[in-house]
Amino acid sequence: NAGVTQTPKFRILKIGQSMTLQCTQDMNHNYMYWYRQDPGMGLKLIYYSVGAGITDKGEVPNGYNVSRSTTEDFPLRLELAAPSQTSVYFCASSHGGTDTQYFGPGTRLTVL
């Protein structure tokens, strides 16, 4: 039982490039979340999903897109990378809406 896994661990992008951050959970959780963590700040919610095919915006969705075609996977897409998207990105999942959220180890992204 690996829990929540994220790939890659680190990535450097040039301005304007695109990439997909992968997130997979093997706990059969319905709810999945993407957060970003900027230095000295708490985590901010980007997008979340309450089940396959259902996604919704969080607090800071601009510049990102998500999809949820399966229960296990919740990829986060950056279409036109900007320096403001330099951050550490965490994926999380939970069984129910108010249940404990389990976090992955994070992806550290730098946009230059």
Place this chain on the structure above:
Amino acid sequence: AQSVTQPDIHITVSEGASLELRCNYSYGATPYLFWYVQSPGQGLQLLLKYFSGDTLVQGIKGFEAEFKRSQSSFNLRKPSVHWSDAAEYFCAVGALTGTASKLTFGTGTRLQVTL
């Protein structure tokens, strides 16, 4: 909208000493409250959570927190700190939106433990 304040950015305690990390929240209804711990280079791990009922909540690793509605606080405590407790601690408040719980995190308190 809900918010969380962690007034202490950095705290240093000696091993074996007691610990209290402060957390104040703002939320219009009864909050769901959480404490998470983040070790360097790691994701967040849940220490404890409060949804309802007993206002003194026990968590993992010997941590506890007390919900005080009158003070809008949810402070984290540990009677005797171990060197392995050095990490960053985040308080969060959860708000139900539809069926999902959106967490709002504080900015964190970094705990340093001296031997």
